[in-house]
Amino acid sequence: MRTPLSSGLAAASMGLLLLGLVLRSWQVLLLALPPMIVLALGSLAPPPRPRIVALRSLSADRTDAGREVDVELVVRNEGPSLDLVEIADVLPREFAVIRGTNHAVVSLEKDGTLRLAYRIRSPVKGDFVLGPVRARSFDPLALGAQDVVLDVRSPLVVAPAMEDLRRAALQPRRTRPWFGQVASRRIGPGTEFWGVREYVAGDEVRRINWKASARLERLFTNEYEGERSGDVVIVVDARRESSVGTEADNPVEHAVRAALGIADRVLATKNRVGLIVYRQVIDWVPLAFGRKQLYRILDHLVHVKPGGEWRVSHVGLVLSRFFPRDCLIVLITPLQDRDALTAVIELAARGYDIAIVSPSALEIERRIRPNTPEDQMAYRILAMERANRVAQLRRVAQVVDWDPATPLALALRRMTAWPRRA
Amino acid sequence: MAASRLMSPGLRWTPFAVLALLESWVAWDLLAVPDRRWITALALPFLANLVFLLLSRGAHRRWARWSGLLALGATYVVSHAFVLGIQVLPALVFVSLLIAQVELRILAERFAPLFLTTITSAQQRQIQLALLRALVRLTIASILAVVIPLLAADLASAGVVPVTTIPTALLLSAALVAVVLILALLPSLESKVEWGQRGVLGTADSSPSEGFRIERKG
Numbered sequence: 001m002r003t004p005l006s007s008g009l010a011a012a013s014m015g016l017l018l019l020g021l022v023l024r025s026w027q028v029l030l031l032a033l034p035p036m037i038v039l040a041l042g043s044l045a046p047p048p049r050p051r052i053v054a055l056r057s058l059s060a061d062r063t064d065a066g067r068e069v070d071v072e073l074v075v076r077n078e079g080p081s082l083d084l085v086e087i088a089d090v091l092p093r094e095f096a097v098i099r100g101t102n103h104a105v106v107s108l109e110k111d112g113t114l115r116l117a118y119r120i121r122s123p124v125k126g127d128f129v130l131g132p133v134r135a136r137s138f139d140p141l142a143l144g145a146q147d148v149v150l151d152v153r154s155p156l157v158v159a160p161a162m163e164d165l166r167r168a169a170l171q172p173r174r175t176r177p178w179f180g181q182v183a184s185r186r187i188g189p190g191t192e193f194w195g196v197r198e199y200v201a202g203d204e205v206r207r208i209n210w211k212a213s214a215r216l217e218r219l220f221t222n223e224y225e226g227e228r229s230g231d232v233v234i235v236v237d238a239r240r241e242s243s244v245g246t247e248a249d250n251p252v253e254h255a256v257r258a259a260l261g262i263a264d265r266v267l268a269t270k271n272r273v274g275l276i277v278y279r280q281v282i283d284w285v286p287l288a289f290g291r292k293q294l295y296r297i298l299d300h301l302v303h304v305k306p307g308g309e310w311r312v313s314h315v316g317l318v319l320s321r322f323f324p325r326d327c328l329i330v331l332i333t334p335l336q337d338r339d340a341l342t343a344v345i346e347l348a349a350r351g352y353d354i355a356i357v358s359p360s361a362l363e364i365e366r367r368i369r370p371n372t373p374e375d376q377m378a379y380r381i382l383a384m385e386r387a388n389r390v391a392q393l394r395r396v397a398q399v400v401d402w403d404p405a406t407p408l409a410l411a412l413r414r415m416t417a418w419p420r421r422a
Numbered sequence: 423m424a425a426s427r428l429m430s431p432g433l434r435w436t437p438f439a440v441l442a443l444l445e446s447w448v449a450w451d452l453l454a455v456p457d458r459r460w461i462t463a464l465a466l467p468f469l470a471n472l473v474f475l476l477l478s479r480g481a482h483r484r485w486a487r488w489s490g491l492l493a494l495g496a497t498y499v500v501s502h503a504f505v506l507g508i509q510v511l512p513a514l515v516f517v518s519l520l521i522a523q524v525e526l527r528i529l530a531e532r533f534a535p536l537f538l539t540t541i542t543s544a545q546q547r548q549i550q551l552a553l554l555r556a557l558v559r560l561t562i563a564s565i566l567a568v569v570i571p572l573l574a575a576d577l578a579s580a581g582v583v584p585v586t587t588i589p590t591a592l593l594l595s596a597a598l599v600a601v602v603l604i605l606a607l608l609p610s611l612e613s614k615v616e617w618g619q620r621g622v623l624g625t626a627d628s629s630p631s632e633g634f635r636i637e638r639k640g
Contacts, residue, residue, distance in 0.1 A: 005524060008488065012495070017598055019503070027508035029598075030575055031499070034517045034567035036601060041563045084552055086532065101539040105532050106548040107555055114548065140559035142528045 006042065006143040009035040042143030049146040051079025052108070054133040056089070062157045065125045068098055069156065073116040073133065077108040086136045087114060092128045094158075094247065095120045123248040125160040125256065125302055129153050159298055160253070163261030168412040170265050172230025172328035173353055176272070188226020195223045229271045231287050231327035234259045234297075235315055236304065238279035242334050243306030244361040245368060251334035252306045254359040254404040258332050261408060262357070263297045274327070275300055276318055280307040284318055287327070312343035319352070328353045331397075334361040335389055348396035355398045357411075362386055363403040429550075430537040437527040441475070444519055448498050455505050464501050467493045495520055510575055511568075518567040525560050529553070 013035040020029030052075050059070035073089050089102040100118030108114060122128070131153035138145040187194055196209050199219030212220040236259050238252045245251070263273045267290065274287040275297045285296050312333070319329065329347065333340050335358045348354055362382050369375050386401075393399045402411040448468060455461050474490030477483060498516055502508045533553050541549070 004484075004488075005528065008524075009521065014599070016499070019499070023503060025503060025508070026575075026578070027510055027513065028499070028503055030510060030571045031508070031513055031517050032598065033571040033574065034514060035521060036598070037567045037570055038521055038563050040601075041559075041566065084556060097539070099540050101536060101541050101545070104536060104541075104545060104549060105552055106545075107552045114545075116545070117542065140556040141563055142525060 001145050001147065003138070003142055003145055006039060009039050009143070013039070038141060039143065042139050042141040045083065045139055046144050047084075047137040047139045047146050048080045048082065050077070050082055050085055050135045050137045050148050052077050052085075052087075052135055052148070052150065054150045054152045056130065056133070056152050056154050058130070058154055058156060061155060062159065064159050065161045066121060066123055068119050068121045070117070070119050071102070071130065071154075073102070075108075075114045075116070075133070075135070077110060077112050079110070081107075081109045081112070082137045083107060083140055084138050086138070087116070088134045089116060089118075089130070090132055090134060091120065091130060092122075092126075094122045094124050094126060094128065095130075096122075122158045124253060125158050126305075127302055128156045128158060130156055157302060159302055160256045160260055162264060163257055163408040165261045165265040165409050165412065168265060168409050170232075170262060170412070171269060172232050172266075172271060174326040174328070175228035175230045176326075186226045186228075187223050188228065190224040190227035192225040192227075193222060194225045196220045197223055229269075229289075231272045231274070231324055232262075232266045233274040233276060233287070233319065233323050233327050233329050234262055235276045235319075235329060235331045235333075236278070236301070237312070237331070237333035237340070238277055238304050238306055239308050239310060240306050241309070241336050242361070244334070244336070245364040249364055249368070249404070250306070251336075251359045251361045251364065251404070252304065254402075255332040255334075255357075256301045256304050258357055258359065258402070258408050259330075260298060260301055262330055262332075264294055267291070267294050273297065274323055276315055277301070277304055278308060278310045278312075278315060279304055282310060282314060282318055284322065287323065312340045313346060316343065316347055316350070319347070320350070325351055326353075328355060330355050330357060332357045332359070334359055335386065335393075336361060338389065341389055341392055344393055345396055354396065355400070356393060357400045357402055357408070358390070359402050359404045360386070363405065367405070430534045433530040433534040433537070433553075437523055437530055440519060440523040440526060444494060444516070444523065445472070447516065448494060448501075451498065451501055451506060455501060457505065460501075460505050464497055464505075467497045467500070471497065491520065491524065511572065514568045514571050518564045521567065522560060522564050525563075529556055529560070 013032045016028060016032035016035075020026065020032060054073060054075045056071065056073045063069050071089070075087055077085075084105060085108050086105045087103070091097070091102060098119045098121050100116070102116060102118050102120075104114060104116060106114055131151070133150040133152050134147070135150065136145050136147045196212055197220065199208060199213075199221045203221045207221050209220045209222045236252075236255050238255065242255070243250050243252050247253075259275065263275070266273050270289065272287040272289050273293060275285040277283055277300060283300065285293075285300055288296070315331075329352050331340070331344065331354060333356065335341075335356075344354055344356065362379065366375075366379050390399050390401055400408075400411050402408055452461060452464055452468060455464065471490045471493035474486045474493060478486035478490060495517075498513075502513060533549065536549050537546075
């Protein structure tokens, strides 16, 4: 492949040649020689087609957003020696090279190797593929080049960063008949004292209330408030209109982060968690317990990208068919439209217990826009609209208005009881 | 490490220095033109060259860069071919410098970013070696581009190669045209591989391992 420079030199040479002939000037004719000589020197040693092999190794094939991964690319020349070869390890555009380089221009002798070691980081989650490796061999005068693409690809899954919600009191209000950590307001196995009743055969000796038994001269047994588990369904709004801001700082990314933190927290307290994501498609993960369920949810959340134009009310269809009615629904939405308001009112009317975590798109937009008087005025109007919407929602659901620049745990701590008691 | 830090700005500024030298050279020649009408006529391509080069610097347009260099070369050749007369050695040096400037800019674009990144000393040595090799080749090419035409002119004027008759002059011209055409048309006919697209997106979708989905029709 010829480069534009070689065409330029040929054209210049030809132009001077013709001008020299027209003017019948041997001096002008002579000026046609330098570009021709450079072209000739470049043609003496045309760049060979690179025959190279590459091997890439990663320090991890799964990582978290913002965490660094070390990459090592070893390239070996198995063909003729290459005067100049430019090698680039193609990265997805979400990745930034923190240390080292993924690109080099070197000379490679036959059987010579080049080792590129670099460190990358992605601020956003996703299921990425590193590669391919591109190599271009060119002659030192940049007149010709030969390209090859090596199909060396390495998958790298970047999980969303997790919100630390260890201190947040997240629990379903309604419980199911399985042991857990949610006070059920029923007598059962637990640690909170509930009352005293007369001893019956079979009661555990350690539950006998000895003080009451001594005073009344009959055996009495302590009763405790049963601790059970409940169901939580996390609904993530990843519609296109929810994506406001930059690639790393937008309500959908923050919603994913929040969903993962809430799922982790609720699963840790021995409850069942399910997930519904509405994006290009509405997909969901059925309710289940345990660590494995967290990984299942994480696997779904990694793939979430903004898209689709679903109405929020469609979520009700999935909820009514595939999830029990007595579960707590945690809807994570930036509340960009009034559609969410009507949908939440409908769900509440059907008897669902709803809590809303709303990453504020308004605050995100405010941070990235210039602070002109017009912007300030627009911000005030939109903030009033949002406050109005939140106030209406608070009649039927608990709402956490969250500025994503602050930790979610802080926003949740401002709530008195979460969700509120009926 | 400090030396490698200096390499990048050094590489970046060398083509500009050469270009500034060429611009001042042409401007100096223009000042020596005695006829005012010629000065006006030649000032137009020279100003166009300045505008194009500024445009290429600001808007990063490749066509503007090429047009600027073309205008600069045209100003020099026209001013000397029609007004000032061509002195062979300075003219050959000018043309060689113009070519060297383009080559240096290409080298700078390729190598300068590499010295800005944190690389190991082994990588640095490999890159420096490649740069040195390219610079040596460029120097040799530039020297030959001046010396060979001078030699040819000397041989022709001394009568060693008889080019004083019409048939021999035509034959020589035809040979030169043929050489240029061959050099220009020689390229290997390999398909152009797409190069330089950094943004190969990761497969962002979309087959979660477990779970269910509803897709919207229409």
